């Protein structure tokens with residue numbers, strides 16, 4: 325069996341980030357979205373490195389002279405680090421699309437167009453990289469931006485091809501260039517259409533995810549709150565009491581509970597109707613929120629009964645004062661807009677939590693105190 329010390333050391337070790345994690349934090353940052361953006365830049369940088377290696381290979385075997393590819397090589401070497409620096413510094417967060425997929429796609433297509441003009445006999449092979457860029461954009465660009473990148477690419481390539489046919493007809497032969505352009509336009513348009521479909525699907529998925537999150541939040545509120553008064557419900561209050569008991573067992577503050585029951589509530593319903601009765605319950609809930617301390621928690625325990633959790637804060641006796649403040653406020657306030665003269669009062673059973681006792685024992689004691697308050701003439705607090 326592991327010693328307590330060994331287990332503690334293990335826990336401590338897992339809390340300290342490993343060297344690898346620290347390196348990843350440094351290079352990729354700890355922000356999830358920024359990490360995704362940087363990962364994309366690093367991937368394209370790797371692709372640019374492969375292109376640089378291919379250029380070096382071409383120069384080495386005399387496919388094209390070194391002076392012709394100088395500018396392209398410089399751009400390929402700079403593009404990745406420049407985008408990395410922009411994103412790593414957080415400058416990208418100022419833009420509407422922080423991943424910078426759109427400008428990166430435009431830069432990539434421009435470099436490929438440049439490669440097309442300098443790669444001599446292998447120029448037609450560079451077109452394939454344009455398809456790669458379009459596929460990349462699929463996951464991060466809106467439909468509008470995919471369309472813009474396509475139009476930009478086709479326009480630039482039409483100009484580049486026409487210019488090369490005119491200035492270097494030996495290598496860039498008119499009929500062949502027309503065929504290359506047609507093949508490129510067809511494949512890029514097809515990929516862009518697919519890209520737009522994916523973009524549409526992503527948008528739909530995102531809105532469904534948002535709707536689900538909202539529905540979940542609504543369900544959580546419905547499961548923990550009372551519909552009429554908006555107060556915590558009995559189930560939620562039991563969970564809150566459990567949390568306070570756990571905190572207390574770990575040396576946290578003590579607390580008291582007050583079980584409050586509206587006096588002669590049946591009369592309110594019988595005399596003025598259920599709707600006015602509901603309004604009276606809402607008035608109680610509203611004033612409880614306003615009059616109790618911010619740390620106090622109120623729940624509708626059932627019917628016209630409410631449970632107030634009163635954490636013990638200095639000075640002692642404060643819980644009782646909070647309840648009496650609520651009593652005084654209710655005595656002054658109209659309980660219903662429909663019956664302006666209607667006032668409601670309540671009786672309270674108040675008790676402190678005794679360390680180690682089960683929740684039910686404390687509630688039972690508060691209930692007994694509540695009955696004693698009713699027996700003693702109502703509209704008062706009995707503390708046990």
Ligand SMILES: Nc1nc2c(ncn2[C@@H]2O[C@H](COP(=O)(O)OP(=O)(O)OP(=O)(O)O)[C@@H](O)[C@H]2O)c(=O)[nH]1
Nearest residue numbers: 585586587588589590591593598599601602627628
């Ligand atoms: N309008 C309304 N009435 C409710 C609701 N829940 C419970 N009640 C009513 O609350 C009344 C409770 O009546 P009783 O238990 O006899 O208590 P009481 O009339 O307040 O008498 P004491 O507690 O002895 O002062 C019943 O008439 C219930 O119908 C509710 O959500 N809305």
